[in-house]
Amino acid sequence: MAAEALGWWGVPLGIIAGTLRGSAPFLFVSLGECITEKSGKINLGLEGTLLMGAMSAYAVSYLAQGWLGPVWSPWLGVLAAGLSGTLLGLIHGWLAQQPRVNDVAVGIAMIIFGSGLAFFLGKPFIQPQAPPLPTFEWGSWSQLPQMRAALRVSPLFLLGVAIAPLLQWFFRATRWGLQIRAVGDSPQAARAMGISVFKVRLASIVAGSFLAGIGGACLSLYYPGVWTERISSGQGLMAVALVIFARWNPIQCLWASLLFGGAQAIGPAFQSVGIDSYYYLFNAAPYILTLLIMILTCSPQRTLAGSPGALGQDD
Amino acid sequence: MAIAQSPSASGLPYRWRRSIEAVLLPILALLVALIIFGGFCALAGANPLAVYGSIYKAAFGRWSAWQNTLIRAAPLMLTALCTALPARLGLVIIGNEGALVIGGLAAVVTALGVGTALPPLLVQLAMAVAALVAGGLWIMLAGALRHYRGVNETISSLLLNYIAIALMNHLVEGPLRDPNFVTKPSSYEIAELNWLGEIPGSRIHWGLLYGLVACVIAYGLIQRTSFGFAARAAGSNVRAARMAGLPVGQLTLAVCFLGGSAAGLAGMVEVAAVQKRLNESLVSNYGYAGILVAFVSRHNPLATVLVAILLGGILASGGILQRSHGLPDATVLVFQGIVFLCILASDSFYGRLPGFREG
Numbered sequence: 104m105a106a107e108a109l110g111w112w113g114v115p116l117g118i119i120a121g122t123l124r125g126s127a128p129f130l131f132v133s134l135g136e137c138i139t140e141k142s143g144k145i146n147l148g149l150e151g152t153l154l155m156g157a158m159s160a161y162a163v164s165y166l167a168q169g170w171l172g173p174v175w176s177p178w179l180g181v182l183a184a185g186l187s188g189t190l191l192g193l194i195h196g197w198l199a200q201q202p203r204v205n206d207v208a209v210g211i212a213m214i215i216f217g218s219g220l221a222f223f224l225g226k227p228f229i230q231p232q233a234p235p236l237p238t239f240e241w242g243s244w245s246q247l248p249q250m251r252a253a254l255r256v257s258p259l260f261l262l263g264v265a266i267a268p269l270l271q272w273f274f275r276a277t278r279w280g281l282q283i284r285a286v287g288d289s290p291q292a293a294r295a296m297g298i299s300v301f302k303v304r305l306a307s308i309v310a311g312s313f314l315a316g317i318g319g320a321c322l323s324l325y326y327p328g329v330w331t332e333r334i335s336s337g338q339g340l341m342a343v344a345l346v347i348f349a350r351w352n353p354i355q356c357l358w359a360s361l362l363f364g365g366a367q368a369i370g371p372a373f374q375s376v377g378i379d380s381y382y383y384l385f386n387a388a389p390y391i392l393t394l395l396i397m398i399l400t401c402s403p404q405r406t407l408a409g410s411p412g413a414l415g416q417d418d
Numbered sequence: 419m420a421i422a423q424s425p426s427a428s429g430l431p432y433r434w435r436r437s438i439e440a441v442l443l444p445i446l447a448l449l450v451a452l453i454i455f456g457g458f459c460a461l462a463g464a465n466p467l468a469v470y471g472s473i474y475k476a477a478f479g480r481w482s483a484w485q486n487t488l489i490r491a492a493p494l495m496l497t498a499l500c501t502a503l504p505a506r507l508g509l510v511i512i513g514n515e516g517a518l519v520i521g522g523l524a525a526v527v528t529a530l531g532v533g534t535a536l537p538p539l540l541v542q543l544a545m546a547v548a549a550l551v552a553g554g555l556w557i558m559l560a561g562a563l564r565h566y567r568g569v570n571e572t573i574s575s576l577l578l579n580y581i582a583i584a585l586m587n588h589l590v591e592g593p594l595r596d597p598n599f600v601t602k603p604s605s606y607e608i609a610e611l612n613w614l615g616e617i618p619g620s621r622i623h624w625g626l627l628y629g630l631v632a633c634v635i636a637y638g639l640i641q642r643t644s645f646g647f648a649a650r651a652a653g654s655n656v657r658a659a660r661m662a663g664l665p666v667g668q669l670t671l672a673v674c675f676l677g678g679s680a681a682g683l684a685g686m687v688e689v690a691a692v693q694k695r696l697n698e699s700l701v702s703n704y705g706y707a708g709i710l711v712a713f714v715s716r717h718n719p720l721a722t723v724l725v726a727i728l729l730g731g732i733l734a735s736g737g738i739l740q741r742s743h744g745l746p747d748a749t750v751l752v753f754q755g756i757v758f759l760c761i762l763a764s765d766s767f768y769g770r771l772p773g774f775r776e777g
Contacts, residue, residue, distance in 0.1 A: 147572070198759065201766035207510050207572055209762055211709055216755025222748030223462075337580055344573050383591060387584035390577045394569075403568035 113249060113376045120253030121368020122361055123260065124326040128153065128335075129360035130263040131318030132342035133349065134270060135188075135311035137356055140346055141274065142307035143287035143413035144199055147210025149315040150339030151217020152191045156184035156319020158225035161330035165233035173234035180233070181259070181320045188316020189309055191217055196308035200301055206415075214339075221332075228330050236324045257325040259317070263357075266314075270353035283307050287411035315339065337390070344393040348400060350409035366392045439774050444714065447764035451757040458752065464743040476738040477731025485621045489692075491730030492622075493518070495629030495722055496684035497708025499636050500557060502717040503677040504571070506640055507670060508653040513560055513575030514681045515705025516582035517553040521682025522689040523586050524552035526594070526696040529608040529689075541612045545686050546628075553682015554675040556582065561674030565667045571674075583701055590696055604697035614691035625687030629726070632680050636719035639676075649673055681705065703751075707733065710754055714761050729754070 132149050139146045146152075164180030171179060195213050199206040239261075242254030274280040285293040286303045293300055318338070323330045345363060349355035370385030400407065430438070456466030477487050497514040504511040525545040532541050560578060563569040587603075594605040614623050640646035652659035652666050659666055684704060693699055711729055715721035736750040769775060 194759070198763055201763065203765045203768060204762055205510075208713055209759075211512060211713075212755060212758035212762055215706065215710065215751060215758055219748050219751030219753075219755045223746050223752050226746040226748065337576070340573070340576055344577070347570075380592065381588070383584045383587040387581050390580040390584070394574060394577050394581075397569045397574060398563060398567050401568040401570075403566065 111376065114372050116249050116253055117372030117375050118365050118368045120249065121372060122365040123253065123256055124364070125367045126360040126364025127257060127260040127263055127321040127325065128318040128338050129342065129345060129363045130260070130267070130357060131321060132315045132339050133345045133356040133360055134263070134266060134353055135314035135318070136342045136346045137270070137311075137349070137351060137353055138283070138314070139308050139311035140351060140414055141287045141411055142283045142304045143290065143411050143416075144196075144206050144304055144308060145210065145343065145415060146192075146195055146199075146213075146308055146311060147207055147340065147343060148191065148195050148213025148217060149210075149312065149342055150335065150337065151214040151221070152188045152312050152315040153319040153322070153335045153339040154218045154221040155187045155191055156316030157323035157334050158221040158228070158319070158330060159187040159316070160184035160320035161233045161323040162225065162228045164235075164324055165228055165231055168234050174237065177234050177236045177324050180324055181236070181317060184316040184320035185313045186316070188312040188314070188319070191316075192309035192312025193305075195312065196305040199308070200304060225330055225332075229332075233324070233330070235328045236320075238325070257321065259321050259325060263321075263360075267353045267357040274353070284411070287413055290413050315342075341389060341393050344397055347407065348393075348396045350407065351411065352409060363389050363392070435774060439768060439771065440716070443764045443767060443771070444716075444761060447760040448757065450764075451753075451760040454760070455753050455756050458756070459743075459745065459749075462745060462749075464745055469739065469743055469745070472738050472742055473732065473735040476735035482621075483731075483734065486734040487727060487731040488622050488626050489730075490733045491723075491726040492625040492629040493684040493688055493704045494708055494711050494726035494730055495633050496680045496687065497705050498711035498715065498722045498726060499632060499680035499708075499719060500553075500677040500705075501709045501712035502715065502719060502722060503636060503640070503680070504557075504561070504673050505712065505717040506646075506653050507649050507673050508656070509561070509564065509670070509674070510572045511557060511560060511575045511674065511677060512572055512706075512709050513557050513578045513678070514708045515701065515703075516575070516579035517556045517678045517681035518685040518688070518705050519579075519582040519586050519700055520556045521549035521553035521679075521685030522693075522696060522700045523582075523589065523685070524548040524682065525686035526605055526608065526689050529612050530594070530606055534609050534611055538611045542614060542690065545612070545690055546683060549682040549686030550679040551682075553685065554679035556682070557678025558671050558675040561670045565670045579705070586696065586700070587698070590698075594696065596695070599695070602697055604695045607695045608690060612690070613694060614687065623687070623691035625684075625691050628683060628687055630723060632683065633719045633723050636676070636680070640719065645669075645672075681708070684708075707754065710758050713758065 132153055136146060136149055160180035160183060163183035164177040167176035167179050191213060195209055198204060199209040236257060236259060238255045238257050241256055242251035245251055274284060282298050282303050285296065286298060286300050290300045322334050341363060345359045346356065349359045366389040369388050370382050373385055374382055459466045459469045476483055478484060497518055500514040500517055501511055525548055528545045528548040529541060532544060556578060557575060560571045560575040563574050564571040590605050591603045596604055596606040614625060616623055648664050649669050652664055652669050656666060688700055689696060707729055711722055711725045715725040732750060732753060736747050739745045739749050740747050
């Protein structure tokens, strides 16, 4: 009854709920891409990493539930997602730094490889139900089921929110952060300082892939909380655009992720109040938004403020 | 293989050496990919040699297998050009899938609009032109954003894929929907008269000819015309090309249009010869596989024909891997990924193989 009384208020509430739910994967992948790009390399393959992360998290959570119980097994799944991301990151990090090898092409290859591997290994896990991650029920005061659903917040999301400022501090104030920025801005200068460009970039790419893998765990163990082959719809790729929009700043990655999560929720929110004739067009909102943002923020004349100097260049 | 090890390779003229290297390295990379894939199959509990045998039989073993392979190779040749042509200008376009969908959409709308009022050949021509223009404009948008706004063409063309698929889904759920077709939301069917027929004596549709002709034209255009020369010059050094007075902007738009129109034509071929109506089945990864074909053939349109046939064969063997070896259908995707990675890794070996070292 309460649901009907909600009427049109269901739309903004649905969008807020969707923002809280759907922005977690964007957040992790964009922070991962941010670390990677700060070191001067692009990783388009995070889409494949996201899928591998989603699959490994789900599979491990399912397989370990008898042994660890349904409370702890999803957390082991999160760890597995990070590790599978790490492995893919090692391949990307090594290959993308070989002479004459283009990092964008490696990224595309890693999308095909990562998604293929995820579908291959994940085939047996499409049917069974794995224990999902526990959530904080911040909406239990409310009578409205929509409100409760909206305020069911994942600890992973909060973890991501905490990582963003931490990363900001890391880049600004730590020795390692400075090294990554130096390598990203001027590999020659970094080399002259005695920094190993190869190692720093490898470490940055691997760390970024680790986070992207955890982003995949958000998809399969929190929202939508299942493993299917269509679970990621380009979030890993949109992260690349999102990082440009956020000007390579971790805090702004957080705001941008919330925006993208919200854009993604427009279609389902309208569908929930019975407007579904434009469902597919609303679902394209995040992509159109990304494109518009890129058109507005890019310029052919100058490089963007905040852009790592050596990004996308051969050294 | 013997050439690589023999020290006499260094005695050959430089041009020859580079040509042999350009053929040898991809072959070596494919062999390495086969070995890695075999190991992968062994881990999954299948006998690698038996898997190789099945792939070969299902792809090239008999005439009927060849026909399956060539039917799949036709759209791959066309979608590969969508990446290969802009690549000569230094652009990485991966909007193949979207251009294919938009081309298919334009072709279906044209066919449904014209109906049976015109002779079939004219309708097919109209469908092809509509697909060429629609796909071309779609990718030209990515090129224009690159040139006028500095938007990364890889990301924009990729976003356009999702937008194209959303647009198609919207139209087949709404205005174009055939209420009598219940399996999945689809458009009305193209009149049977206007279907793209089969090459006499085979099950292969005429789309194969479209693909072959498009690749030959693309090769001639890039290698044998001043337009192609200008595009290649701008691709190797934009600043020098600008200094020389080449219209880099127009070149970007034109090359993107041509690439997109090839992928659009692939969409027309798929709807007019295979699907017969518009629905989600049109999104079947030919676009993404086309990117792989373009990179493996090193963006050479003639090599594209060969690589497309090879990959068409691999795609055709997906079913048999599932039936005979209990491997999931994603196995083919894993294989594609391994091949792509090995080919990219082999790029770093130019001038480093024994017998091919520079200086």
